[in-house]
Amino acid sequence: MPLFLLFLAVPLIEIALFIQLGSLLGLGWTLLIVVLTALLGTWLVRQQGRDVLVRVQRSIGELDDPTEPLAHGAMILFAGALLLTPGFFTDTVGFLLLVPKVRERMFRWIRSKVVVTSASGTTRRTYHSGAHPAGGDTIDGDYTEVGSAPRRTRGPSGWTQD
Numbered sequence: 001m002p003l004f005l006l007f008l009a010v011p012l013i014e015i016a017l018f019i020q021l022g023s024l025l026g027l028g029w030t031l032l033i034v035v036l037t038a039l040l041g042t043w044l045v046r047q048q049g050r051d052v053l054v055r056v057q058r059s060i061g062e063l064d065d066p067t068e069p070l071a072h073g074a075m076i077l078f079a080g081a082l083l084l085t086p087g088f089f090t091d092t093v094g095f096l097l098l099v100p101k102v103r104e105r106m107f108r109w110i111r112s113k114v115v116v117t118s119a120s121g122t123t124r125r126t127y128h129s130g131a132h133p134a135g136g137d138t139i140d141g142d143y144t145e146v147g148s149a150p151r152r153t154r155g156p157s158g159w160t161q162d
Helices: 002-025 027-061 067-084 088-097 100-113
Strands: 115-120 123-128
Touching (some): 027 067, 088 100
């Protein structure tokens, strides 16, 4: 339901802004502003996209966590889509997403809302709010004693039985 309201509200806001600004500035100036914001937004997205791509490559090359630069890249991509969409409200949100401090706050807010759980073998790692547990990995599991139960043999691939 919130997504439906968003899809309903955004076009209504855009229509209202077009009517208000169109009557204030005139049709020609209104259309010129829309075209100029699209061109300026495209240029800014290209510039910031290159910078973020370099940060992602550096993070991967140094074996650092590339989560933050990837999130910045996704927000820049979303900003580009908003800036190419004709409208004043979407342009405002798009330009805000091109401000690095705004993206950093958005990333921190999103990171605080997401819980990532990964599992491999008997080790389970849970990271909340982007912070690692103080003692390293958290091992959580149950055990059962294995007696002298007959062992099944598998084929050469390990997936099929002989």
